[in-house]
Amino acid sequence: MSKRKKDDDNDRVLIGTRIGEDHVNYVLMYNMLTGIRVSVSRCNAKPQRALVDEDFGAAHKLAFDITGNELTPSSKYDFKFKDYAPWVFRHLRQDFHIDASDYLVSLTSKYILSELGSPGKSGSFFYFSQDYRFIIKTIHHAEHKFMRKILKDYFNHVKQNPHTLLCRFFGLHRVKLPHGRKIHFVVMGNVFPPNRDIHETYDLKGSTLGRAISDEELNGNPRATQKDLNWVNKNKKLELGPEKRHRFVDQTKRDVQLLARLNIMDYSLLVGIHDIERGNRDNIRDNTLKVFQPDTSTPLPKETSRRDKRESKVTALRMAVKVSDPVALGPSTLPSDSFSERRNCIFYADDGGLLSTSEQNHSGQDLYYLGIIDILTPYNYVKKVEHLWKSLSQDKHAISSVHPKEYAQRFLSFMVHALKVNSDVLESLAPVQIFQDNATEERAENARLSSFIGAIAVGDLVKSTLGPKGMDKILQSASTGEVMVTNDGATILKSIALDNAAAKVLVNISKVQDDEVGDGTTSVCVLAAELLREAEKLVSQKIHPQTIIEGYRLASAAAYKALEESAIDHSSDTEVFRADLINIAKTTLSSKVLSQDKEYFSKLAVDAVLRLKGSTNLENIQIIKKVGGRLADSYLDEGFILDKKIGVNQPKRIENAKIMVANTPMDTDKIKIFGARIRVEGTGKLEELERAEREKMRAKVEKIKEHGITCFVNRQLIYNWPEQLFADAGIMSIEHADFDGVERLALVTGGEITSTFDHPELVRLGECDVIEEVIIGEDRLIKFSGVKAGEACTIVLRGATHQLLDESERSLHDALSVLSQTTQEPRTVLGGGCSEVLMSKAVDEVAAKTAGKQQAAIEAFSRALRQMPTILADNGGYDSADLVAKLRASHYDGNSTHGLDMEHGRVGDMRELGITESFKLKRQVLLSASEAAEMILRVDDIIRCAPR
Secondary structure (H helix, E strand, O other), X not given: OXXXXXXXXXXXXXXXXXXXXXXXXXXXXXXXXXXXXXXXXXXXXOOOOOOOHHHHOOEEEEEEOOOOOOOOOOOOOOEEXXXXXXXXXXXXXXHOOOOHHHHHHHHHXXXXXXXXXXXXXXXXXXXXXXXXXXXXXXXXXXXXXXXXXXXXXXXXXXXXXXXXXXXXXEEEEEEEOOOOOEEEEEEEEOOXXXXXXXXXXXXXXXXXXXXXXOHHHHHHXXXXXXXXXXXXXXXXXXXXXXXXXXXXXXXXXXXXXXXXXXXXXXXXXXXXXXXXXXXXXXXXXXXXXEEEOOOOOOOOOHHHHOOOOOOOHHHHHHHHHHHOOOOXXXXXXXXXXXXXXXXXXXXXXXXXXXXXXXXXXXXXXXXXXXXXXOOOOEOOHHHHHHHHHXXXXXXXXXXXXXXXXXXXXXXXXXXXXXXXXXXXXXXXXOOOOOOOXXXXXXXXXXXXXXXXXXXXXXXXXXXXXXXXOOOOEEEEOOOOOOEEEEOOHHHHHHOOOOOOHHHHHHHHHHHHHHHHOOOOHHXXXXXXXXXXXXXXXXXXXXXXXXXXXXXXXXXXXXXXXXXXXXXXXXXXOHHHHHHHHXXXXXXXXXXXXXXXXXXHHHHHHHHHHHOOOOOOOHHHEEEEEEEEOOHHHOXXXXXXXXXXXXXXXXXXXXXXXXXXXXXXXXXXXXOOXXXXXXXXOOHHHHHXXXXXHHHHHHHHHHHHHOOOOOEEEEOOOEOXXXXXXXXXXXXXXXXXXXXXXXXXXXHHXXXXXXXXXXXXXXXXXXXXXXXXXXXXXXXXXXXEEOOOOOOOEEEEEEXXXXXXXXHHHHHHHHHHHHHHHHHHOOEEEEOOOHHHHHHHHXXXXXXXXXXXXXXXXXXXXXXXXXXXXXXXXXXXXXXXXXXXXXXXXXXXXXXXXXXXXXXXXXEEEHHHHOOEEEHXXXXXXXXXXXXXXXHHHOOOEEEEOOOO
């Protein structure tokens, strides 16, 4: 058997269950105590001196083995030990009035430790020293790092607050076993006394959500630690007289202010209550401790003594440990008095605790043992996500995981209400509430995190729709069940209900992008979200938001300059500019439902926009959707098509038409007698009333005819009698043209919408060469050709379903919007992630010239820009890391026109591939996203309240 195998066998015996379940950790405990004994003794042997800054980060290493060395004595086991900040903890022990020799004797004189049951919720083990004064607690590596980080603040707080209720730390160490993991542990003071039974124990956090143990659990274990709701339901109160109460509240405020400043939450006030009348007659302490100590004085069994003489003395000792039994720690071993050092603290002055007193300062029947414990949990990213996740289904102010400032305020408020005082005193102690009861407030880091997460969630929602291979979303109305299929960012965001304020900001910038340019609605949200994602990382590194904003401004300016320098203007060459427009349209439509026919629709959109002759008024372009046929059957028709039918007996074609566009009721030929009370002498009188109404309508039609019109278009209904009058006069009448229809018709024909007809000379009529009925599919429509606004035209969309036609209309509208804006701002840039990498490169160059924390912010801006081509590649199913790395390398090699060829999943020349975008679109995306990120970064308070 190999040496390593033999050692493993011995280890398995030592950590097995043969001796008892608690014997499993004896080797670890032996190594802990040996390391403490040697390291603390070495530090105490040196002359006293003042602390320096280096002491807080110091870490002294010691190596132990069975032979010993010049620094360490021989040990039963081989292990490595690290002592953190030994001088700091030496000073802390002195400040807490811990005698150096007593400390070592208590922990290491007999190597006796008692384990407190099973691991806690955090997975930590707790061990008591032989006299019950000290606790050794194993902690996670992250807790150890955090403790070292806050150690200086903790030390200064103890110096300024000798009566602090915070957990008292006496040492921080680490043990590393051979072939084993590193185990960090901390030595701290025990809140509870060794000489008194604790009849009730409470762990109070100030949170009431789920903070209770059931009656069944309590009946099964009366000594179980109870929680906040148990305290509230039992109407428990700390009975402290005025002087003690004032000191308790004041010290608690000081302590939680420190914890909030250090970004700590999830701590609690441990309350132990000893009923003086009951005393120790229940012998609770006997059942509290499970103690083990190997008895190496027990003779070895014969089979052990007859082992090979060559077996080492160390192995024999290990075998002695293996076969020994635990030595019980009985009541007689426990101290009969509390610890003398505790009497120096006002909260432990009454026999190691705080005696209850009345308002008249008369002594009560309870002794309280108080301490704020579990102070090594920072409000990190995990806790922030936990807060947001739980707040989706539960009251965000009641859950345990909240921002440290809110946690501190809630904790302090609960502790104040836990005191037995009258209402006047309670009001003076409670935190001031300035908002109404139905108002809520999120402050500082909590508000900023809420904003970050909300905005990032919106970006994550739409980023899968980005690019030529982006996916669609199905949106279904919860009330009507109506279904919409789209990948348009603005459409998605305006269709969903949001409760997060920052998310609504991103929805608004998407809407502005849609109004200003018509496309890039998804890009602006995604870029803003990525900027905030990077900012969140910087904030977690303690970089101030204002520093991030300043860096972002520098980066945005550099990015904009690079984008502007890369822009090209071909407006002086008609053919080249038309080709640019077609490429822009194809790039826009590549991510839309029309991507399969983008060549056809790009030319169609360019022809329509060029008819506008530089105008950006898309009202002159009518889009009509008719179910049937294929998308490729869509076409551009010169003139204006109204999706209405010509009435019965109406002229079907009119040349040189004079058109009146009106919004007037034409239904008074029907007398409304149902539901009305009319008293007449006979039916003849009723006929007279109807005849009067008809004559009134005839007079109205005659006034309309006096305008010299040949076509009457009304937004409202035209009933039978006036329709007949128009037909008799040879006038074409068109009813129920919707608001959009009459507005657009008035615009393209040069007329105006009228409602009164007494002054024909004041009414401007519309004109066109021909009005005729046309058939599209199975529907009859009315076409107005040769309209006064010669740029007017109609795009007729064909398709299989209404959803397809709706999405096609949105896609085409985006292309038309971008093209119309490009005719105003003719500069173009390259797409496919080329512009983003170009801007990222320029930003990196600025970062290299910037010193301090601003450099980190500028680099973060650059990373956010590079996320755009990364998302494009991800959505295409390509290896984004590889593609973007190659793209960056290509740019740094001088290929400034290279981008991602999403058709083939490679880096290509965007100019050769014709992947072009509008400069105005890219500029708007960059500036809007930067401004939105800056605005959200400035948020440090979110107040929700009802309107006044």
